[in-house]
Amino acid sequence: MKLLKHIGGLLLILVAVIVVRTFMHTPPPMADVTPVNIEIDADSAAKHLSESITYRTVSNQSEADKNDAAFLGFIRWVKDTYPAVNNELELVMLNQTMLYKWQGSDESLKPILITGHYDVVPVIPGSEDKWEHPPYEGKIVDGIVWGRGALDDKSGVVGILEATTFLIADGFKPARTIYLSFGHDEEVGGPEGAGAVTAYLKENNVQLAWSLDEGSFLFKGMFPGVDNLIAAINVAEKGSVTLDIVATAAGGHSSMPPKNNAVGVLAKAINKLEENPMPGGLQGLSAIMFDGISRYFDFPMRMLFANRWLFDGVIDSQLSNVTFANAMLRTTTAPTMLSGSVKTNVLPIEAIATVNFRVHPRDTPESVQAYVESIVADEQISVRTRGGRGASDVSSWEADGFDLIGRSLREVYGDVAVTPGLIILSWVSRHMFR
Numbered sequence: 531m532k533l534l535k536h537i538g539g540l541l542l543i544l545v546a547v548i549v550v551r552t553f554m555h556t557p558p559p560m561a562d563v564t565p566v567n568i569e570i571d572a573d574s575a576a577k578h579l580s581e582s583i584t585y586r587t588v589s590n591q592s593e594a595d596k597n598d599a600a601f602l603g604f605i606r607w608v609k610d611t612y613p614a615v616n617n618e619l620e621l622v623m624l625n626q627t628m629l630y631k632w633q634g635s636d637e638s639l640k641p642i643l644i645t646g647h648y649d650v651v652p653v654i655p656g657s658e659d660k661w662e663h664p665p666y667e668g669k670i671v672d673g674i675v676w677g678r679g680a681l682d683d684k685s686g687v688v689g690i691l692e693a694t695t696f697l698i699a700d701g702f703k704p705a706r707t708i709y710l711s712f713g714h715d716e717e718v719g720g721p722e723g724a725g726a727v728t729a730y731l732k733e734n735n736v737q738l739a740w741s742l743d744e745g746s747f748l749f750k751g752m753f754p755g756v757d758n759l760i761a762a763i764n765v766a767e768k769g770s771v772t773l774d775i776v777a778t779a780a781g782g783h784s785s786m787p788p789k790n791n792a793v794g795v796l797a798k799a800i801n802k803l804e805e806n807p808m809p810g811g812l813q814g815l816s817a818i819m820f821d822g823i824s825r826y827f828d829f830p831m832r833m834l835f836a837n838r839w840l841f842d843g844v845i846d847s848q849l850s851n852v853t854f855a856n857a858m859l860r861t862t863t864a865p866t867m868l869s870g871s872v873k874t875n876v877l878p879i880e881a882i883a884t885v886n887f888r889v890h891p892r893d894t895p896e897s898v899q900a901y902v903e904s905i906v907a908d909e910q911i912s913v914r915t916r917g918g919r920g921a922s923d924v925s926s927w928e929a930d931g932f933d934l935i936g937r938s939l940r941e942v943y944g945d946v947a948v949t950p951g952l953i954i955l956s957w958v959s960r961h962m963f964r
């Protein structure tokens with residue numbers, strides 16, 4: 531009886547700790563934020579974005595296909611449409627990339643760089659009729675601007691130009707020097723744009739405090755139960771590695787198949803890979819990210835995140851079931867291509883599955899391959915790499931620049947869940963963006 535009482539007492543304490551911690555796991559107070567009310571002429575901004583889309587500033591893999599007139603036209607359009615920016619700021623042309631400098635009054639402050647790009651990816655030949663609205667007309671339908679670059683990334687360029695115009699009209703004079711760069715070749719890697727900007731800043735001994743590029747959004751409805759906008763300020767980009775899983779076996783005729791057919795062996799290997807995702811979890815960047823977002827969850831979910839010392843296992847399996855969250859937690863595994871025999875009645879000597887991995891900053895291309903080899907371990911299986919690259923370095927989310935961007939977001943949008951994030955798309959998927 532006494533023992534039961536003790537157990538009961540301990541349980542009560544445990545429940546009390548869990549509940550108290552949950553009630554303390556709340557968003558940062560809005561009282562610390564001074565809301566600003568910015569009156570933007572949305573129709574005019576939308577019209578400008580629409581106009582910008584009509585310039586066919588397409589980056590092709592082959593330089594010969596480049597429509598130079600479109601690029602020069604776009605540059606001309608920026609100067610004509612944003613005269614205040616062009617008069618107040620100093621423009622340096624680096625090839626066809628525009629670099630504006632807005633001189634600050636305090637030379638002791640390191641400058642910042644805000645960037646976007648105005649080149650776009652080509653429209654896949656033959657897909658024109660699949661566009662709901664033509665790609666280069668910039669149609670505005672029901673309050674939405676349609677066309678190539680509407681999102682990636684003319685919205686970024688036009689947004690920066692609109693904001694700068696607004697600030698100039700408002701009489702704003704920066705203390706810190708601000709650079710604005712509008713790249714012309716980002717979609718082909720940026721050698722003559724971002725590359726030239728970097729070289730130019732280096733030559734002029736400009737050490738930046740921080741820089742902000744495209745790559746994230748204000749998300750709504752990403753997590754069930756979270757009504758607030760989620761603003762992920764991305765501090766790293768995932769890498770991408772592709773491996774061929776190769777099963778070998780004796781060939782022969784399909785009338786007398788051996789037990790260990792290459793296709794069967796390969797199927798087992800793929801199965802193992804799918805059942806054993808790369809390890810991941812709430813550490814480092816992922817931990818900080820979900821700590822911020824979970825403060826907006828409803829009570830039961832918040833309880834889990836407020837008491838990770840107890841519920842980490844539950845959290846891991848819960849998050850792993852949400853496709854988006856899973857991609858934030860670990861290197862993902864995606865079998866994409868298969869090949870086997872070339873004839874219906876010939877046994878394959880080799881069966882190959884191609885698997886694409888999106889590499890989390892916690893892993894490297896080498897560690898991914900080593901893990902895959904350990905999972906598919908079989909004498910009939912070998913793993914060949916098709917190459918790839920690891921994740922980017924991770925920028926600090928404790929730096930002043932991060933804090934400033936987060937605070938600005940809350941000043942403008944109210945109680946937004948600000949969190950460091952991870953770019954999970956890399957160029958292949960980005961090409962599918964409008």
Ligand SMILES: [Zn+2]
Pocket residue numbers: 647682683716744
């Ligand atoms: Zn882009």
